[in-house]
Amino acid sequence: MLKIKLKEESNSALYLQLYKELKKKIKSELESDTKLPPIRKLADDVGVNPATVVKAYDMLADEELIYKKVGSGSFVAPDRKIIKSENGEDMLKHGQIKLSESINFASAAPSTDLFPVEDFKYAINQVLERDQGEAFSYQKSQGFLPLRKSIRKYLTKRGIDSSLNQIQVVSGAQQAIDIISKIFLDYKDQIIVEDPTYFGALQAFKSRKADIKCVKMEEDGADLEEMESYLKKNKIKFFFTMQNFQNPTGVNWSQEKQLQLLELARKYDFYIIEDDILSDLYYNQNRVNNLKELDDQGRVIYIKSFSKVFMPGLRLAFIVLPETLLPEMLEAKYATDISSGGLTQRAFDYYIREGLLDKHISLQRNLFKKRYKLMKNQIINNLPNEIKITFEITGGLYFWLKLPEKQDAQKLYEKVAQKGLVFSPGYLFSNNNRYSNYFRLSFAAVDDKQIVRGITLLRDIYNEFRGTAKNDDYSPLL
Amino acid sequence: MLKIKLKEESNSALYLQLYKELKKKIKSELESDTKLPPIRKLADDVGVNPATVVKAYDMLADEELIYKKVGSGSFVAPDRKIIKSENGEDMLKHGQIKLSESINFASAAPSTDLFPVEDFKYAINQVLERDQGEAFSYQKSQGFLPLRKSIRKYLTKRGIDSSLNQIQVVSGAQQAIDIISKIFLDYKDQIIVEDPTYFGALQAFKSRKADIKCVKMEEDGADLEEMESYLKKNKIKFFFTMQNFQNPTGVNWSQEKQLQLLELARKYDFYIIEDDILSDLYYNQNRVNNLKELDDQGRVIYIKSFSKVFMPGLRLAFIVLPETLLPEMLEAKYATDISSGGLTQRAFDYYIREGLLDKHISLQRNLFKKRYKLMKNQIINNLPNEIKITFEITGGLYFWLKLPEKQDAQKLYEKVAQKGLVFSPGYLFSNNNRYSNYFRLSFAAVDDKQIVRGITLLRDIYNEFRGTAKNDDYSPLL
Numbered sequence: 001m002l003k004i005k006l007k008e009e010s011n012s013a014l015y016l017q018l019y020k021e022l023k024k025k026i027k028s029e030l031e032s033d034t035k036l037p038p039i040r041k042l043a044d045d046v047g048v049n050p051a052t053v054v055k056a057y058d059m060l061a062d063e064e065l066i067y068k069k070v071g072s073g074s075f076v077a078p079d080r081k082i083i084k085s086e087n088g089e090d091m092l093k094h095g096q097i098k099l100s101e102s103i104n105f106a107s108a109a110p111s112t113d114l115f116p117v118e119d120f121k122y123a124i125n126q127v128l129e130r131d132q133g134e135a136f137s138y139q140k141s142q143g144f145l146p147l148r149k150s151i152r153k154y155l156t157k158r159g160i161d162s163s164l165n166q167i168q169v170v171s172g173a174q175q176a177i178d179i180i181s182k183i184f185l186d187y188k189d190q191i192i193v194e195d196p197t198y199f200g201a202l203q204a205f206k207s208r209k210a211d212i213k214c215v216k217m218e219e220d221g222a223d224l225e226e227m228e229s230y231l232k233k234n235k236i237k238f239f240f241t242m243q244n245f246q247n248p249t250g251v252n253w254s255q256e257k258q259l260q261l262l263e264l265a266r267k268y269d270f271y272i273i274e275d276d277i278l279s280d281l282y283y284n285q286n287r288v289n290n291l292k293e294l295d296d297q298g299r300v301i302y303i304k305s306f307s308k309v310f311m312p313g314l315r316l317a318f319i320v321l322p323e324t325l326l327p328e329m330l331e332a333k334y335a336t337d338i339s340s341g342g343l344t345q346r347a348f349d350y351y352i353r354e355g356l357l358d359k360h361i362s363l364q365r366n367l368f369k370k371r372y373k374l375m376k377n378q379i380i381n382n383l384p385n386e387i388k389i390t391f392e393i394t395g396g397l398y399f400w401l402k403l404p405e406k407q408d409a410q411k412l413y414e415k416v417a418q419k420g421l422v423f424s425p426g427y428l429f430s431n432n433n434r435y436s437n438y439f440r441l442s443f444a445a446v447d448d449k450q451i452v453r454g455i456t457l458l459r460d461i462y463n464e465f466r467g468t469a470k471n472d473d474y475s476p477l478l
Numbered sequence: 479m480l481k482i483k484l485k486e487e488s489n490s491a492l493y494l495q496l497y498k499e500l501k502k503k504i505k506s507e508l509e510s511d512t513k514l515p516p517i518r519k520l521a522d523d524v525g526v527n528p529a530t531v532v533k534a535y536d537m538l539a540d541e542e543l544i545y546k547k548v549g550s551g552s553f554v555a556p557d558r559k560i561i562k563s564e565n566g567e568d569m570l571k572h573g574q575i576k577l578s579e580s581i582n583f584a585s586a587a588p589s590t591d592l593f594p595v596e597d598f599k600y601a602i603n604q605v606l607e608r609d610q611g612e613a614f615s616y617q618k619s620q621g622f623l624p625l626r627k628s629i630r631k632y633l634t635k636r637g638i639d640s641s642l643n644q645i646q647v648v649s650g651a652q653q654a655i656d657i658i659s660k661i662f663l664d665y666k667d668q669i670i671v672e673d674p675t676y677f678g679a680l681q682a683f684k685s686r687k688a689d690i691k692c693v694k695m696e697e698d699g700a701d702l703e704e705m706e707s708y709l710k711k712n713k714i715k716f717f718f719t720m721q722n723f724q725n726p727t728g729v730n731w732s733q734e735k736q737l738q739l740l741e742l743a744r745k746y747d748f749y750i751i752e753d754d755i756l757s758d759l760y761y762n763q764n765r766v767n768n769l770k771e772l773d774d775q776g777r778v779i780y781i782k783s784f785s786k787v788f789m790p791g792l793r794l795a796f797i798v799l800p801e802t803l804l805p806e807m808l809e810a811k812y813a814t815d816i817s818s819g820g821l822t823q824r825a826f827d828y829y830i831r832e833g834l835l836d837k838h839i840s841l842q843r844n845l846f847k848k849r850y851k852l853m854k855n856q857i858i859n860n861l862p863n864e865i866k867i868t869f870e871i872t873g874g875l876y877f878w879l880k881l882p883e884k885q886d887a888q889k890l891y892e893k894v895a896q897k898g899l900v901f902s903p904g905y906l907f908s909n910n911n912r913y914s915n916y917f918r919l920s921f922a923a924v925d926d927k928q929i930v931r932g933i934t935l936l937r938d939i940y941n942e943f944r945g946t947a948k949n950d951d952y953s954p955l956l
Contacts, residue, residue: 012607020608055831062624098760112611121606123664128599129490130498133590136598146540171649171793175815182685187665203813207660267603311614313820315649335681337653342791 002037004046006313014048014335015055022056024074026065027040036066036074073323103454105423107445108247108397109312114367116360120311123350124343135346139339141330143169143318147349151318154352159293160302165323168333171315173275173305173338174200177240180273180301181208182332184237192230192239194222196400196438198247201240201275214431217246219391221253224260231268238271238301243291244279245396248429248440252394258291276304280361282355283369284394308397308444309364310357316340317347368397370450371443375399378455379441384462390438398442407466409439416461421454480515482524483901492526493533500534504543504554514544514552554857579783581932582603583901584723585923586788586875592845594838598789601828602821613824617817619808621647621796625827629796632830638780639772643801649818651753651783655679655718658751658779659686660810661803662715669909670708670717672700672905672940674878674916676725679718679753690713692909694723697869699731702738716749716779721769722757723874726907730872736769743777753781758839762872773913776800785920786875787842788835794818846875849929853877856933857919862940868916876920885944887917894939899932 002025008018017300022036036042043050057074060066060316066074129133141147148167155162170176177200185191185208193201195214205212213220222241222261229235239261243253253261265272274291282288292302305317333339351357372395379389379399390400403409409425416422426438443451480503484495496604499764500514502832514520521528536551538544544552606613626645633640648654655678663669663686671679673692683690691708693700700719717739721731731739743750752769760766770780783795799807811817829835850873857867857877868878881887887903894900904916921929 013604016604016608041648059624061833062627064623109616112615115611115614116639117611121603124602124606125599126494128595128602130494133593133595133789136593136595136791137590138587138790145542146537149540171815171819174813178814186687200812200816203809207810207813209664224524245535250588299773311611312616313614315815315817315819331681334683335652335685336656337649337793338678339791339793339825341649341793341822344821 002042002045004042005120006046006048015052015059018046018048018052018056019059026060029239030076031314032076032078034076035072035281038073038078044281072366072451073191081372086200095242097243102420102422103450103457104445105421105441105443105454108308108442109444110308110364111445111447114364115311116356119356119360120347120351122464123347123354123356127343127346127350131346135343137342139342139345140408140448141333141339142326143167143340144342144345144349145347147352148318150349150352154357155320158290160290160320162320163323166320168319168321168326168329169340169345170317170319170333171224171278171337172307172312173303173317174204175315175336176206176305176317176319177201177204177273177275179240179329179336180303180319181205181330182336183328184271185210190234190236192227193431194241194246195431196248197240197277197428197431198242199428202431205240212431215252217249217391219251221251221257221261228264228268231264231270236268236270238273239265240273241291242276242277244276244288245278245281245393247396248398248426249391249400250393250396250426251391252288255289255294258289258294261291262294262297262299266297270299272300273303274300275305277305277308278308278396281365281368281397282395283372288395292320298324306357307375309361314348315346368443371446371448374448375441375443375451375455378451381457382455387462397444398440401441402437403437405437407437409435409437412462412465413439416458419457419461421457421461423458480518480520480523480705483593483730484524484526485498493530493537496524496526496530497537498532500538501543504538508554510554510556513550514554516551517822521946550781572823580898580900581928581935582923583919583921583932586786586920587922588786588842589923589925592842593789597727597834597838598825598829601825601832601834605821605824605828609824613821615820617726617820618649619811619817620804621645621818622820622823622827625823625830626796628827628830633798636768638768638798640798641801643804644798646797646799646804646807647818647823648795648797649815650785650790651755651781652678652682653793653814654783654795654797655682655751655753656685657807657810657814658686658716658781658797659683661806662749668712668714670705670714671909672719672724673909674726674904674913675718675909676720676753677906680909683718687769690909695727695729695869697729699729699735699739702735702742705740706746706754709748711741714746714748716742716751718751718753719769720753720755722754722766723759723871725755726876726902726904727878728871728874728876729869730766731769733772736767736772738768740772740775740777744775748777750778751781753783755783755786756874757878758787758873759843759846760873761843761850766873770798776802779803784835787839792822792826794822839905849924851919852926853919853929853933856929860933861937865940875922876918879917879919881915881917883915884913887913887915890940890943891917893943897935897939899935899939901936926955 004018004021006014025313039050043053057066065077068074068078106235139443147169148164152162152164155355170179181204187209188211190211190213191205192213192215195216198324215227243258244253262271272291276290279288279290290302292300302320303317317471388402390402393399410427413423413425424440426435427433446454482496483497484492515523516530517531523530535544541547543555544551545555625647626642629645630640630642648657659682663683665687666689668689668691669683670691670693671813673694693705721736723730739750750769754768757766757768768780770778780798781795817850864882866880871877888905891903893902902918904913905911924932
């Protein structure tokens with residue numbers, strides 16, 4: 001019999017409490033296909049109305065945690081510790097693979113236990129109290145004015161001067177990229193991207209049928225000689241770049257290269273789209289430079305998202321752009337989704353004003369710094385020497401690793417996924433099927449124990465994979 | 479001296495209470511340029527810390543309700559009862575026009591006092607209690623599974639069968655249109671739209687460089703003969719339509735024409751995009767038919783938004799599409815903004831499950847029905863006969879009015895806007911600068927008193943405008 005006790009005096013509705021308690025038991029102690037108590041019995045045992053049990057069971061069924069058989073009741077769904085990818089898609093299909101425990105080196109989004117839920121809940125309630133229905137009306141396409149003011153202050157602290165007319169609020173960095181593509185790109189327009197780069201950006205550019213030139217990454221930024229030789233013969237609309245702890249390589253641009261890049265932009269007259277997701281996560285120095293700080297010609301369009309250091313599901317980011325582009329920006333934002341959600345903008349504004357964002361970022365930095373050190377250590381000391389860290393990294397959330405030529409990271413992925421470990425194979429970040437022997441390991445969504453177990457598992461599977469398995473020197477589990 | 483009393487025991491922070499009280503006074507009793515009390519004095523009077531006053535003043539300044547003069551303190555900003563357009567943009571610029579009271583016949587979004595703020599706040603808190611950080615993680619690109627299940631049930635009640643794989647959650651109807659454009663439209667692709675139609679849709683289609691054919695609206699739907707003669711010579715990707723209480727004409731398609739349209743779609747092999755915003759707001763009959771209910775060939779892609787009958791600032795809508803289009807849909811949604819906000823999806827799901835949406839829609843229907851009757855009455859009895867209601871309407875939120883040929887609705891707009899009344903001139907809904915003597919009057923954001931005053935004002939200004947002003951027969955103000 002299930003032991004469940006609900007609190008009459010709780011703020012939470014009874015069926016939600018029951019749902020939560022049952023979910024806990026399903027995730028911890030109950031075996032797959034265990035029959036749940038009949039509705040009337042559980043209602044009697046717990047001391048609630050049968051309708052309350054029905055609602056709780058419905059919610060569990062809708063989340064596919066239990067299934068119903070007509071005439072025989074409800075049962076716990078087959079065990080499936082599904083691994084979520086970065087965008088929440090299941091990486092392994094239901095029932096396909098039985099996992100003991102999953103380790104997710106693929107997700108670059110922090111795990112949900114790191115989110116400041118209580119603080120943000122407080123912000124939401126304060127804002128609803130303050131603004132009532134206004135919080136749910138259309139916002140200006142450019143964004144909620146007080147939030148834009150908060151953002152301007154945030155930028156000033158980071159060395160970026162801006163006017164309110166230069167700040168556009170959007171629903172996440174992906175939307176920023178999509179809207180910028182709308183403004184700039186027509187069929188066959190030429191652009192340059194870093195190689196490798198973020199596949200969501202490639203998708204958005206391809207959707208506008210852009211002609212994409214890739215310039216390879218070096219340890220201090222993209223290869224500017226390769227870029228210039230292309231620029232001499234081609235007129236590009238923009239260069240898309242992540243200057244700090246680039247995705248997927250982790251590379252941080254040197255200031256020297258940043259200045260050279262700005263000079264190229266001047267000389268060949270193009271815009272630079274700087275997508276900044278991780279510049280707050282520096283581990284070695286005081287802080288790193290955004291390109292936008294050095295931009296005195298108004299050539300850098302700066303995108304800032306808080307997904308990776310805050311909460312990805314908020315869908316909130318902003319763009320700093322030259323004021324001359326504002327009319328086109330407003331039109332493109334309107335055609336895209338009119339405006340971003342009002343409540344989110346207001347609550348986030350409140351959160352920044354209360355100084356909670358700066359506090360949270362600094363906590364995250366310290367936490368990820370520890371994971372970074374552990375992960376680096378584990379890679380160097382525990383993986384075979386032939387798996388190389390491609391670039392020395394000093395911040396961010398991932399390592400870009402290289403297998404010996406002719407090894408296929410996608411095949412390795414398939415092997416490790418069967419044991420419940422996932423990472424991101426290199427081809428995902430390429431526009432032309434390169435990087436088949438590379439992969440990205442992220443430490444955003446794994447704890448210390450999982451880092452150690454994951455690297456050990458990866459080593460063992462790799463050793464089998466290349467046909468030279470060694471069965472000694474297991475590192476102890478933490 | 480300002481009389482302000484705050485509640486120590488309130489849930490709301492003191493500075494927010496102070497901000498709200500001051501805002502009330504600024505909007506009701508305080509004249510423009512009135513000096514506000516010095517910080518220290520107000521702090522003493524109210525019995526709070528000076529820092530609390532500073533925060534409240536800052537918030538007011540950020541919303542441009544007060545302004546600061548260095549060395550002399552804070553002042554109430556110049557009176558400006560700005561009228562917001564549908565998407566929250568200011569329709570009259572700051573300081574440009576001094577209004578006694580504004581009447582907004584332009585906005586098709588309900589006024590904020592109609593929003594179910596308390597119920598939705600409860601839903602948000604229940605969901606945060608239940609889901610914690612999960613509510614802020616990436617959701618699946620297709621949408622939160624339990625919400626998709628709630629939507630399926632909602633659709634079944636309205637006669638639309640669907641599978642979960644056919645339902646895509648998006649951030650509002652505008653995003654739905656944008657994403658569908660991404661999937662279908664390349665340079666010079668041909669489509670058909672209703673004439674006149676929603677300008678946000680035209681913007682999205684133009685952004686993909688579509689070749690747009692407009693087919694004129696009749697009292698029972700678009701002119702299908704005109705459409706067929708075009709279809710005989712051209713291959714179109716889709717037809718974009720609002721079947722119920724069309725924007726801006728208010729026309730409801732007859733079932734006969736709905737069936738003919740589906741037959742044309744079969745014969746000439748194209749999709750139909752049905753944008754349904756207002757079908758819940760029927761006033762004469764039991765309910766009206768969505769085209770999707772009659773679609774047995776899977777040719778209708780159905781967009782449902784709750785903006786107009788719920789809360790526009792939520793940015794939530796969904797698409798029902800043929801399952802074969804799902805892969806392209808997921809790719810397009812990912813490239814657009816990865817996924818819609820998690821908290822909103824979860825809270826809305828809770829709201830539907832609790833039966834609150836159905837209850838709210840039915841309240842809205844009764845309320846808008848009364849406004850509709852009053853507005854119709856006022857138009858017929860109070861506007862000059864030469865201003866005609868173009869189509870008999872039986873639901874929705876607007877009337878499509880026609881001035882005599884050669885009169886210019888934009889010029890009339892400029893006249894009435896000076897007196898604080900706004901509406902939507904006809905050219906906004908045209909792809910080729912037609913409808914210059916038409917305009918849309920919406921009753922979404924005005925109360926009974928404003929309807930009567932607005933129509934009377936419109937009549938008087940129109941009479942002057944055409945040079946035949948009459949100064950008698952004012953209707954009494956309600």
